[in-house]
Amino acid sequence: MENHPTPPLRGDPPPRWEGKRPSPKRPALPRLGWTSQTLYPRGTVFSQRGLFLAGEAEGGELKISSRKELEEWLKSLPPEQGQRVAAAIAARAALRVACLADAYRMHKVFPLGDLSTLMFVTFSLAAVVRAATQYPNRANELRDSAESIIRDSLSLPGFTNPVGVNVRDCTVSAARSALYVPAPDIFTGWAGFCAASIEYATFAAANAAAASTQTFFAEAVVAARDDAAKLIWASVAGDLSYFASGSAPKALASKPLWPDGEPPWARDLRVSLRFALPPQNDWQVWFDWYDRRLAGVSDPEEVELVFATVPESERAKGPAAANRWIRDRLEELQKEALSQQPAASWDFFISYSTHDEADAREVAAVIEQAGYSTFAQFKDMATGNNFVREMQAGLDDSGRVIALYSPNYEKSDHCQAEWSAAYNSDPSGRQRKLIPLLLRPTALNPLARQIVYKSLVGLSKEQRGVAILEAIAPKPAKRDVTQIRAELAETASPQPALNDTNQLDAGPNKVFDKPFVDQDLVELPYIQRTLIKTIRRALPPNAPKILDSALRSYDEELQERGLQPIIGILKALASALEKEIESIKATEPELLGVGNADLFESFLENHGLLVTHFPLKNEEKFADIPIDETEATGDALIQPIAEVSEKMQEMVQVGLATQNIGKITENSAQFAKDIAPLPPDIAASDPGSRHVTLKRRYVLGTLGFLVALYNILGSTASILATEQGAALFQAVGKAIEELSKFLI
DSSP states (O other): OOOOOOOOOSSOOOOOOOSSOOOTTSOOOOOOOSSHHHHSOTTOOSOSSOEEEEOSSTTSEEEEOSHHHHHHHHHHSOHHHHHHHHHHHHHHHHHHHTTOSOHHHHHHHSOHHHHHHHHHHHHHHHHHHHHHHHOGGGHHHHHHHHHHHHHHHHTSOOOSOHHHHHHHHHHHHHHHHHHOOOOTTSSOHHHHHHHHHHHHHHHHHHHHHHHTSOOOOHHHHHHHHHHHHHHHHHHHHHHHHHHHTTOOGGGGGGSOSSTTOOOHHHHHHHHHHHHHSOGGGTTHHHHHHHHHHHHTOOOOHHHHHHHHOOOHHHHTTOHHHHHHHHHHHHHHHHHHHHHHOOOOSEEEEEEOOGGGHHHHHHHHHHHHHTTOOEEOHHHHSOTTSOHHHHHHHHHHTEEEEEEEEOHHHHHOHHHHHHHHHHHHTSTTOTTOOEEEEEOSOOOOOHHHHTSOOEEOTTOOHHHHHHHHHHHHSOOOOOOOHHHHHHHHHHTOSSEEEEOTTSOEEEESOTTTSOOOOOHHHHHHHHHHHHHHHHHHHHOOTTSOHHHHHHHHHHHHHHHHHTTSOOHHHHHHHHHHHHHHHHHHHHHOTTTTHHHHHHHHHHHHHHHHHHHTTSOOHHHHHHHTOOBOTTTSOHHHHHHHHHHHHHHHHHHHHTTSBOHHHHHHHHHHHHHHHHHTTSOOOGGGGSTTOOOOOHHHHHHHHHHHHHHHHHHHHHTOHHHHTSHHHHHHHHHHHHHHHHHHTTBO
16 A cells, blocks of 8 residues: 555554453464554555456456555545545445444543543534535535544544544544535645545454454454455445446445345444443434444434434533433424424334235235335336335335344345334334244344334234234333333233142243244253253353352253243243343453354244244333333332242142242242343333333343232242231232333
8 A cells, every 4th residue: 555644643652552451372463563564564455356347348347456556546546536435435434334433442541531522522422414415505514513523533632542542533524525624734635534444444344354353363353354344445445436336435334334234244343333332321212323334224304413413512511411412302203293293104114024924915005905005126116127226215204113033024125124223213112113923933133133023923813813903903002000000010021820729930921921832932942951951061150140140040040841831931042141241342352262252142043033932011111101211220120029039938838838939939039149230221211112122121031020920929828828928918019009100
């Protein structure tokens, strides 16, 4: 690559902080360098496959394989066209690396405030660049914002983090390419800034991928670095090919950022960043914004400009105040839009795989017979029409989206694009714009697993019709505490009961834990138990205790009940494991190792498939009952169930309760201790969110179990007449009152 000087940083960067020192028995992790010069020598060609475009001149293809060639190619275009192309390419490069700031290592070295400032600068400048490519007529206004943010970025302290440096410099160069913010003696013109932005993006991706390898083998680190660099150039090649086909630069903003999907190392660092930044500072507005960029979903101009034009007076107060300003402005725009929005042409857009057309026709018929209108490919898209344009028009003109989950749906790119558009229009689920219906047991992707669906699996035609209408019904009216308790008790899993000898016992919910049995369900318990055995053997001694205890409890439940486990217990355990694994990836990614991390991923994917064999009626209830997670913490969460567990053990000792229910309450008490210290989930910051978080699931599930248990105790005179039974009855009643305080 050409030897262009790099933008000035504040002093020489210190030696890179490497996190925990490797064991003396292992070779040290190779240093990844600090700046573009030391990470890779100038002259290195990152893309071994180069960039290939259909050339306009005779002679076939145009090959671009270095920064110099990219800069020269851009300059060969007419100036106005060239600058727009350069700006669009640089903007997308900056967006691809915006979340790669290696949050774990930076957080260990610098105060959280410095990481927050870096990320606000990165996000807001990326938003400015994106807006500049979308709305050239706003250039002067956006230039003022860019100049101010660039000044903020260059005043940040010197980082001991190469990714942080390169992410910042990538976005700064992209802004200078898009708006040509003057910078004397550094590069020349928008073409140079664009090429620099791509180069910095390459350095950031290479370092980020290398840091995510979780290995100390130099060959693996170098391979990860090279593959990431090639991926950036390949993505740029895709962008350039789009222009070469005659498309306008502005249209590129509606394309997904990564042609073949977000790479795993980028996804992991984005997740770690979510954990590193405090949710109470309204970072969710930026993560939602970034998710839409990943999916290629465009926002209206007024929304794009909210992120790009945060007043300098608000930025001066710090990221929390600036994010709050964005949140408040978005809420104002949403209220304005709702007040002015014309009625949708269709009530529901039916998103389905063509392999499931028969099911889609059935769903449409049920909905239309109830008096609603539907848009569906089988009846509203004429043969020969542009599918993507017709689909987008249908989505835009429909009030809500019904997604028909199946294995074919998960495999379909078009279905996933429709799903992403619906999800991004209502990430919290507050407006119920996305209504998933499960047609067949399906291994859902991690994000889809977080959204509560209505299962049609194993139902008769009449039952499916009822379930479909339940799914699209308006949000239930606010219920009082007594009604909520009764509903939770009905769907409780585990469900307390009296056994044949009049002892207290507990087991699967007889109505809602009945599985749909197929070959997958027959095999999955064995597969899960095998994975658990392998994972537990490989867990390091310093792994969080909850990993081993949750895996052991999951294994015991499958061993004892086979194809009909207490699904509420499995859901709670898997939810805790998933949250803990995400936390480990964010804080100590080397702890598990690559192999065990992959096994955990397989375990969670199989768990997702396993639970789709069950109705999960309680999850539907949980989605509509928010709790105050800031209150569900410490002794307020631990003590009530601990007292119930203590009294239940006394019942077991005198033969009034089985060992089984004693173990269930004991495990529940330990689980409360494990999750009580956890901060509120990001999704819990919105009280209207329908995301079932770990604490929400535990509190509501435990409350339902306790109410059902209280009802049994109160109606069983032979138990209530004993000293132990009366003490348990009192402890359960007290626990119900305490947990009910968390309800909003």
